Structures are given as C-alpha cells and as structure tokens.
Amino acid sequence: MLGQLSRIFRRYAEMNLALDRPGVTLTDPQGRAYGEITRIALRRHRIHVEGWAEAERVGLSVNRTRAWTVPAVIDGGSARRGFSLDIPCEAGPLDLLAERAAGQPASRQSLPGFSRAGLLRARLPLALRFARSLAVLAPLIHRWKWQGDLGARETVKERLGLVPRSEAVEIEAALLPETPPAAPPERAATLILPVYNAADLLPETLARIARNSGDAWRLLLIDDASPDPRVRPLLRDWAAGRPQVTLLENPANLGFIGTVNRGFAEARARWPGDPVVLVNSDAMVPPGWLPRLLAPLGEPDVASVTPMSNDAEIFTVPVICQRNDLAPGDGDALDAAAAGFDPRAGLAEAPTGVGFCMALAPRFLAQVPEFDTTFGRGYGEENDWCRKVAALGGRHLCASNLFVEHRGGQSFGNADKQRLLERNLRVIAARYPEYDAEVQEFIRRDPLATGRLALGLVLAAQRQAQMQAQSQAGPVPVYLAHALGGGAESYLQGRIAQATRAGQSALVLRVGQGHRWKLELHGPSGATRGLTNDFALVARLVALLPERRIVYSCGVGARDAAALPGQLLQLAGQGGEVEVLLHDFFPISPSYTLLGDDGAYHGVPRAGQGEVRAQNRAQNRAQDRVHRYQGPDGRVTPLAEWQENWGRLLAAARRIEVFSGSSRDILAEAYPQVAARIAVVPHALPAVPPRIAPGTGEGGAPVIGVLGNIGAQKGAALLQEMSRALARSGAARLVVLGQLDPAYALAAPSLVHGSYELRDLPGLVARYGICGWLMPSIWPETFSFTTHEMLATGLPVVAFDLGAQGEAVARAAAQGAPAALLPLRGDAAAAARGTLAALRDLQAARGAA
Template identity: 40%
Template sequence: MDFRRLKSVPRLARNLVEILLDRRAAVTVTNLSIRSDQREIGLVRRLIWTRRTVVVAGAAKGADVAFAFDGRKPLEVSGESFKVDLLRPEKSTPLTLTVQYQGEMASLCLTPPGIVRELLARLGAFPKVAADIVLEVPAIFRFLVRRDPSSVTYLRQRFELTDSLASFPVPRDLFGATTPRFPKDPPIIVLPIFDAFDDVSQLLDHLPGSLEMDHRLVLVNDGSSDPRIGERVRAFQMAHPDRTQVIQFDQNQGFVAAANAGLRAAAAVSNGHAVLLNSDTLLPKGWLSRLLAPILDDPTVASVTPLSNTAEILSVPGQGLVEMPEASMVAAMDNVASGFSPVRSTVDIPTGIGFCMAMNRTFLDRIGAFDPTFGRGYGEEVDWCQKARAVGGRHVAATNLFVGHRGGASFGSTEKTARIEAAGRIISARYPRYDSDVQAWCRSAPIAAQRLAVSIAWLAQVSTAPVPIFLGHSLGGGAEAALAGEVSELLAAGAPGAIVLRVGGRAAWQVELIGAGGQQVGEVADLELLFRLLKPIAKRKVVYSCGVGATSPVELPQVLLALCTKDARLEIRLHDFFPISPSWNLLGSDHRYTGPPPMDSKDPVHGIQGSFGSKSVTHRAWREAWGKAVTRADQITAYSVSSATIFQAAYPLAEGRMHVAPHRLRNLPGILPPGGKTIGVLGGINRAKGADVITRLSRSGSNSRIVVIGEVDGAFRLSHPNLVHGRYEPSQIAELAEYYDVGLWLVPSICPETFSFATHEALATGLPVVSFDLGAQADALSEAANGHVFRGNPEDIAGLSAHINELMHT
C-alpha cells in the first residue's frame, strides 16, 4: 500500500468536482425551429452548453448545415440529421447555424447562457455532486492507496466518466433441472394450412417424433391451391387416424376462419388446452410439455408463447435476423433453452404470439375464439390476448423452449405489410395502451439473459470459422479501440458475430455478443456460469486483449487455458505488459522503468499484496501462472519492436511465436502550420503517461503554455495558465491544436508504450514531437523526420524544458 498518495485527495476531489459540475450543470435547450422565409427547414432537437463545449443535435431534411463562431472557420455537415460537439471560444460568443436547402437559406443564432445562469446551474448541482463523492470515499481510498484497477473502472462508471454499454445481470440460477408435467386431458393442436407445401411437409415429417405426450391434432386445409397439400394431409391422417382430424375448406377463408374452425373442433374433441400452430414452424423434441407447463402451474395463465427466430418481441437473436433455421440449429438453440431453471422459464409478456401459442381452455370457453374482423390474419391473437387480460388472464413466454419459424409463408410480403398495418389500426383503436405496454416491456428487457444464452448457441451454429472469444477490459483507451476495430473488421468480412469477455466492470465478468444485429451485454458473477454460457461454442479462437482491472487477475491465465478447447487457437495481444507484471506498464514502486522485473523481484507492485481478505501473489507466482498461458499460445502479437524485445526478455520461450504487427492508423489529423507557442499533450494522462512530468514542467518557468487535449489524473494539477481541455474525439485534434496554437507535441510517458496512438496522431500533424527514449513512442519518433527523442531521464525536467525550447525556437 502507498499511503503517500492520500495527500492528493484534496486535489483529486477538487478536480472531480469540476468535471462533474461541467457535466451536470450543463444548460440544455430543446426544439429550436430553423425557418426560412417560407417554412421550417430544420430543427435543433437538443442544444447543450457546458463550460468548454457546445453540443448541437437535430435534423435538416438532407440540407447543408454550417456552424461557426465569430471569426472561426465554419464546420460544415450534411445529411438528414446532425450532431456536432464544438469547443467554445474563451469569450462568450454566439454560435451561428446556417442551413441551405433547395435554394432556401435560414440562420439561427444560438446565444450561450449568461454568466449568472451558468453560475446558478453549478451551484444547484453542487450538493448532489458533493454527496456522490462522499459516498464513494471507500472506492477512492482503494484507488489511491491500493492502486486497484477495478476501483478505477468502478469510479469511472459511477461518475459517468466513460462510455458504457447497456448491460443486464445474468442470474446465477439461470440454468437448472426441470421435471416435465403432463395434463390430465390431452391437448389439441390446431394447424391451419394454406399452400407452402415444403413447409407443411417438413412440419408433418417432424411433428410425430417431436411429441412426448398423448394429444389430438386438427388439420385445417384452408382451400390450398396446391393439390399436393390435400394429398399430404390425407396421408398424414391415414398414418395417425386415432389422433388426427381433418377439416377441408373448398375456398380459402383466411387464417382467422381456419383457426376458429380448428378451435371449435378442438372443443368438441377434448376438454384439453389448445395449441395454435403455424405450418411454417420447426419443432424440437419434447416441446409440448414445456409449452403447456405454465398453464398447468398457474390457471390464470391464458396463453404461452416460446422463443423463436421470428417471434416479434420474443425473437432470438433479434427480429428479422434469421429466416427459417435448419433443424440442427433449432435443436442446438432449444438445447440451451431447455436447460433453463423453472424460475427462469416463465416470463410475463403483454401478448401471446400466434405462430405457436398454447391457449388455456378456461379462457377459450369464457371469451371464445378469434374475432373475424381480422380476416385473413395478423392481429387476431393480440385482440384475443387483450380480452383475456381484461378478465384476469396472464400471457407468458416459455423461455425454456425454442421453435423455428419462417413467418409470413402463406402471404406475399406486400400483403403481409398491408395486413399488419390494418390490424395495427384496429388494435390501437381498441386498446390505446397496448403499444406503450409493449414498449415498456421491451425497455425492461425481462428475457435479456435467456436471449443472450440462446443467441450464443445461434452464433455457434451459423459460424463457419471458429468463433472468436476475446478477453478485454473496461478501461477504454488504445486496447479497447483496437479490440473494437478488430471486431468491426470481422463483421465487415462476413463473420456473424464475436464474443467479448470483459473484466473490470460492475460484475466480475461481462459477456458481450456482438453481431450484425447489435450487442447483447450480460453481467456474470462467476466462472461456472460463464463457462456454461459459452458451452455451445465447440469451435473457438481465444484472444487475450487486455485483462487490467480484473477482480482476480492471477486467475486470468487459468481462464484462458480453460476457454481453450482441444483444438482452439490461443493468441495473446500485447496491448500492455500485464502478462509480465501486475504493474502492466512495468514501472516499479519508485515510478521508474528499469526493464522487465527479474523473477525474484521483491518490489510489491510486481506482485499482488493481500488485503481485505484477498491472498498475496508473489512476482514469481504471477510469472509462473502466465507462463503456462504463454506456453500454450499459438501466437503472441506485439505492436512494436521494443514491446517484442521486452516480452522475449521476460519469456524467452516465446521466441518463434512472436509476431510484430503495428496497428493500422485511420483518420489521422492533417498537417498543421508551424510556429505555435503552445506545448500540446494528447490523451488521458496518468502518472505512467507522464502526469508528474507535465505538472513539474508547468511549474518550471517554461516560456510555453501546456495544454492537455484529454484528461489528467485528478491527483495532479497544472499551474496557471496551463490547462486541461478534457475529453475529445480524434477527428477534433487538428481543430483543437489550431485553437490552442500548438507548436510542439510532448509525449510525456515515463513507461514503455506498446504502441501509442497519440504519438502517431501527433506525428501526423507535421509539428515537432518529443518523447523520452522509451518503448514504442521512441521507436516511432526515431523513424519520423519530425520526431525528437530526449535522451535524458524523466527526472531531468530542466533538460527536457531546454530541449523543447530549442525545438520551438528553431
């Protein structure tokens, strides 16, 4: 523990208060019309003034839009919508927004809030900010004294200092044993049929083998124009005469009439519950008992619907992402669903969905069958379900059942769209709250954990190559940007998706399924549940990206090895030196880099010091644990020659499997004019990144002001007139550099970087760039005409200042 860091508490608290006040005391204006002489041609939906920036978001009908402060070059955008984040001038200057659309022009002057209004907003926000900080004193203590990476992640999320994905908890009791139940009276399956011969044949072929209980079946041939349908239905009835009844319509009457005829016949056949089934479904084995179980458990359940690939709010992995799956895929996805515990197998829903819907006999007898108003189909089951709700019925999803479904096989796409729209108008008129109920259900995401588990099985089935499973962290930065870029490239190349296992978040593990349909993010508390979720993925490629911030970091090598199935490929990416030391930047307790620590190092930062019940881990134990993963690895990728050299010095056995591949650089800033008077520093700057260096440099009497385009660890504070700009987007670097009159960039890291995006971004501007003779930053500067490596050590601030002054005045 380093109690000396406690002296920085006042500075950190003051800086944190300023950051939070800047965010929470923002002045927001909404819905400002942009009008020409004739009409409205745009709308500013949201205007947010902070102390340093202004965010403008809105729409302008595909017009050209320009934003400009007085005396500054305008920023121009075009398209249906816009969102810009601009740096405010030091003086309170209005922002002029100009729109050009089809020969018309309109201007809107956006006046910043006055000093009094901003001050009142900050005063109003202060009590809540102060209270929030006081509540997190224990986490701040762990951050300062124990240098605990997980507390860094927690504090960033707690105070909204980083972007995070919406996530949901995956309950520990998601999986568990279920005992099948069977009803006293045999259920009746009602199957309306209209053409779609291939679907009907597939269903009837699979149906007998999928059923595990006594049942009755009513087949309703709704005037199919394909003569093969009648022959196929009669053949099925002859093969199963005791259980099958056929109703034949000479003319097509539509789904509602066919379903109602089947339901009436069902009532005459048995007192059992009914199951309405579409002919374009594909059923797994043992499906019927699971579909009926909620009704048998609770007589107030009026309808039950399973998960499916096409089932509106119950779609997995999402609506419209998968057409008709193969039988093997249905079996694999249902195999996961069938393992859900009883407590996680039933979830209330606002309506049943009629492609495969169990209907409680009590409610059928009470409210009757479907309303003929809905004609050939769509909306009839929603209407029935709302009537059932009105008399005390519930509708539930059987999340422990997955049924394949093509959807709309009996209708053309044009007719389907028209019928959905017509049904929607009727439903909205009859049940005004229905749409809001559905939206509220979707926002609450009650089946998110089940959807994630079954979606992982889907990913395993559709992937032709081994499924990539990345182990990443939650701290952002270059490692996260590289990981996100790699996943994006995989998707662009046609991969259906990837898995990211993230450490350092609110839970011990975060499981992310990233695919073309978006992201599903589940929080997992323990490894047993994590491995159960990933079990369907037989073919996998395991990639270690970064594990800094893990709750139990010494377990990471064991996790990597456990993730590797027999033929799995394991790759280690050196975004940091965490596999060498818990001090992932290789700085010692004295904040100096002296090379990879020896195996017998007694420096406490190169091991884990036990506290609050946790066990100590020596540096030797750390290296031995990671050595097993390094030995198993098929490839170890370094992003610079210096990183490869350092890693091989620690693990000589890695030789022959090392691969040096610098990151590809995208959207670099352009060349900037020379002659600026400011020293620019890019990125998030903590102690390892040189916070102490720039703090001391700011007090050294240098003739040049320092501006950090990024953020600085709250334990450090620059002296006036040096300043910290705050967060930025890479696309803003050139604009910010010009605004602050940057004439030279300093990369102040006192540790060996593994790559350093900031170094390459600085070099791209053409301005002089200075760093210490360390790591990838020095590699890059040595190869660039505008790169300058300072050969002195990081403690030599006077020498560094003289070196910078000489470059800026050459």
C-alpha cells in the same frame, strides 16, 4: 481534495448537462426561407444542430471552430435536404453557414447558442445531484480508492454518467443444471394450424408435428382457401388415415384471424377442457416440444406459454427483437441444448405471448374466446388477447427450455407484414397505453438473458462448424478483455466487427466492472450480454463452444488477477488454442505499465532479480513492492510466482502477438523461452486524422497540444509540473485535448479541453492555436495510437525516448517528418524547455524546407 472534487464535478456536468434551444427558419438576405433548424441541443458536451436546407453544403461555426457537412435528400425529387452537425461545446455565438451555389460565398445566420454565464447557471442544479450521488456511491468509492478495486471504479463512472451505462443483466446459474431435467409428462392438447399457401414449407411443418409431438395431441388443420392449387390436395393426402387430424376447408378466405377463430370455436365445442396450441405453418417444432410447452399451464394463473425462437420478437435468440435465419439443423441443435435447461428457472413472465407457436389455457380462452377481428389479416391480435387476459389475472410466460424455429414472414411476405404491423401496433397503443412501457421494461431487465446467451453460444458453435467444414473459419474466439477502453478496446472491436461481417461470432469475457465477469456474445445479428461473479458458470457457458480459441487481450482490473492464467488455460481445455495479445505488460508484472511505486520506469522486472536490485534501496525498494500482487483474500503473489503462472499461459500460446519492436524486446527479456514465437504486427489506425496547419497562439506564445486522456502513466504529474514552470516563465502553455486525471491540475493559462472526437482536431487546433504536439507518456507503451494520430496531422511531434511511442517518433523522424525525441530524465522545467526547443527546431526546419 476540494480541487479534485471540483474537477470531477466539471466532468460530471459536461457529461450530464442537457440543454435545448428553439429551432429557427433559415432565410437568405432577401428574407426568403431556404431551410429550417429543427433541433439545437447540448448533449455530453457537444452542440448538435439538425434541420434541412436547400444548400450544397452547410457548416456550423463557434468562434474559430467550424464543421461542415453535405445535406442529403430526404424527400425524393425535392430540394429539401436534411443534415446533422455536431461540434465540441464552446461558449460564444453559434452561426449556421450555407453554401447555396457552387462558387458563391457562404451565407451566415446566427442561431441560439450557449453563453458562458448560461452554461454556469445550468450547472447549478447538477451540483446537488452530484453530491447526493457521491453519498450513495461512498462504499464503492472506498473500495476503489482504498482497496484498489478497479471494478468499483468502473461502476462509479457508470453511475455518474461518465461512461455509457451497461445494458447487461445478471445471468442465472440455476438455468444450467449439472444433471439434465426429466421430460415432463404428456398432456392432451388441441393444435390449431391455419394454412394459407406456404406449400413449400407445409411438408416439413406437418411431418415435424406428426413425428415430434408424442401421442396425446390432436390437430385442427384449416385451409383458408389457399389460391395455390398444390395446398389443398397436399393437406387432404396428409390428413387421410390420421384420426387425430381434422381438416377444415374454408369455402372463402377468412383471413388469419377469422381462420383461427373458427379453430377456437371448434376446439371449445369438442374439447373444452384441453389447452389449445396455435402453430403457424412456418413453425418447425422439434422432438419432445409439446410437453415442455404445456407444462407451465399447470399453474392456474398461467394464460399462455411461448417458446424461444430465432424470430419471436422479445423471445428471439440470441439478440432480443433481432430475427436471424437458421441453417438446416440449427433449430434442432438449439432445442437440444434448451431441453437441458431447468424448466422452472427457464420461465420468464412477459407482457405478451407471440402467436407463431403459443399454448393457451382453456380457462382464459373460455373468458376471451376469440381474437379481435379489428386486426384484419393478422399481427397484433395475440397481443390484444394477452392484454385482455392479463386484466383477468392471467400471466404470460416464455419457456426458455424450448426452442422452435420460425421461418417468419411466409404467410404474408415481409413487406405486407411491416405494413400490417405498423397499423395494428397503433391500435394496441391506443387500447393499452401502458403496454409499450411494459415491453421496454422487459427488454431492459431481460429475464431471458441467460437462455439467450447459452443458446447464442450453441448457435455460434453451429455456424462455426459449418464454416470450418468449408475451410472458411477457425474455432470461435473467446477474448479476455478489460473495461478501460483505449487502443486495446478499439483493436478488439475491429477484430469482432471483422468476424461478424463474415457471419461469425466472438465471445468477450470482460473484467474490471461491477461484476467479476461480463460476457458479451457478438454475432451477425448483434450482441447479447450477461453479468456474473461465478467463474464456474462462465466455464459452463464457454464449454458450449466445443472448439474455441482463448485469446488474452488484457486482464487489468480483474478481481483476482493472479488466478487469470489458470482460468484461461481451464477454459481452453485439453489441446485448446491459446493466443496472447500484448496490449500492456500485465503478463510481466501486476504493475502493467512496469512503472515502479515512485512513478518511474526502471527497466524490465524479472523474477529472481528483486533481491539484487533491492540492494540499491534508494531507487528500488518501492518499485519492488508494486511488482507483488495482493489478491482479494489478502494473499500476496510474489513476482516469481506471478511470472511462473503467466509463463505457463505464454508457453501454451500458439501465437503471441505484440504491436511494436519495443514490446517484443521487453517481453523477450522477461520470458526468453518464448522469444522465437513472438510476432510483431503493428496496428493500423482505424481512422486517420487529416493534415492540419499549425495554429497561432495568442500573443505569439506557443501552444503545446497534448492528445488523449492523460492518467499517471501517461505523464499527468509531469504535465502538472510543466504547466507550473510554463506559467512562471510565460514561455508557452499546454492544452490537453482529452481528459486529465482529476488528481492532477494544470496551472493557468494551460487548460484541459475535455473529450473530443478525431474529426474535431482541425477545429480544436485552430481554436487553441496549437503549434505542435507533446506525447508525455512515461511508460514504454506497447503501441501508441495517439502518437500515430499526432504524426498523421503533420504538426511537429515530441516524445520521450522509450517504448512504442519513441519507436514511432524515431521512425517518423528518419523519414523526414517533423518529429523529435527527448530523454526521459531531469525535472519538469527541463522537460518544458526541451519540448519548446525541439518544437522550435522542428518548425524552423520545416520552414527552411
């Protein structure tokens, strides 16, 4: 137990240890400066070096590990070129290599590095923090270890910093009532619309105000001396015959703030008790917008109300602070959905309002009657007003039951907007030092996440329908995915990236985390996330996609996995599309690797065969147990019922995609009725490692490399026993490039390197002297990215003769690659001897060739 805790702490320290070293000036042998190192840092077990240099190429070296990059010009026309390098953490002298001219040897300069003793000392303060964290996480650890809750496991890993912390927040079912809310009553209000050019937008903007604002509004329409000769006649013609419209014409340009202040003064003088609503000339108001915007002002401490929009900073849909342009009709469709939100649940307090469409309470406008002219032509003035009013007790709300399209940047142009923003935000930061922290906290807890997610789904459906009309896309994909990472996640992210590049969206329903469901809506402008334990809420949100394709990617880790097939069919709806991707064998058995309780693979478990196999009790009794599923309520689902439920999902699938011939055969044996619909589509590697020359182990003893994170199904127990056998014989050692399940340990001199990136492989092979690879996986993998990466390096590869990994190695061997298969039987010592013999034979054959 202590050894396991020690190994967990080592990984915890690697992921959380942060050290910095001072920068240095880079000088040539004559003492002339040619660059500067501005940052040397250790983060997440990698050494990062940044700076600039007058050099064609720069490299980083620690012992036998090297990495190179080509600096990029950072000052136009200057010789100064910036660079950033990172390599796996290694104790030892850290050197910067610089090739300053073609054909000349690289110069070398020592940098402040990280000694073994220094790294050990730095870990000591983390030990107490680690112990405290374990104490706090004890209930979750109990749920993970003793109740098999994989969601608890992921939460523990996240809290310990072993994986990135989730950005998602909990979503609220109350926002989406079963019965649409009643429309609020109309209330008198004064609209202020400052105009400067925008002649192409004004007809629609004005028509929408007249058509969609009800009967209790009045409008102060103020032309700020627009130089476009079309504007003033247009405004005069439109205002004529509309008694609720007052047209004011500035004799000279006052700028946005001056124009708005003129409107404020006019409104206070004529209608002092009514709220004022700022409306930009590029704000396209939808039907029934005004009563919904004004309703929250009924609370005496509410100072301003802003709607959701496609371009409204922290109130933007679907991704916070990420503007996206809308197609005709999108804005009204989004508002029609927003109008069905519960008005009370849809209110969120914010540090500011956004002035493109903002209602202001008369009480607070009387106390702060103007925008500050310090902000020049505009941008930031409403933030300043909101901060002043907040000091008087006023609150600023966003009404997520209202969506107003903002065709932003029309008044000043995007370049001018950016320049004005940068200047004015500096003023805000100086006046209100706490403001930025409040904005960041709003973003972190995102009280509008539910509305963003719901409206994002409506927008996804809109865009997909537009593409379908042009035969450019099918239904929106809704993926059921796990939280375990690995090849399945890489493939899923590739699919999502392909969709978003094409302007489409994808929804991921992720299981196996702290909440039962994590929803991730991915689109061209980014991702929106939310958490819930309520499947009914998930179903209501998915129903916002009238046409959808339900794609099973993987459900391992779900709290109630036995319910998943039925839930997916419910989400698909009558006649909906279903697709199944076989990344593991969860649809065949709760033991998704098909390993028995004894940790061995005994073939494909099939319903109805358990009684026959159970006669051979010595081998199969424990195996039969793992092919039954116990749900969170204690109910046991036998294998027959499990396969019946998943069989219905497979029967409904229009497409069943597997990634190897081995997987096709296994699935067809379990479900012969779907064999004809199984498509074999092997993965392509997202990134291919370079060819690597074999390393030379110290003292001539071979070094067997093992690539990837190794858990029980990947052969962790086998590696543990192999390392002990090799330690006794001294014939070789193992080096795991990746993580090893802390429940297992390698005997010295074998070791676990820890996390790596694919680009690190050449340096790591040289560092450890790796002469060949062993793929130790003991389950029939559906596809093995790691095996293909091993083969791509050109080093000899040995694997066991089962699953997709065996299939890949056999194919490579048939094509002349240095690859060989071993039978998966016998003890670990025999496996070690077989691996060594195979690697020697492969090396000899390559040498002879």
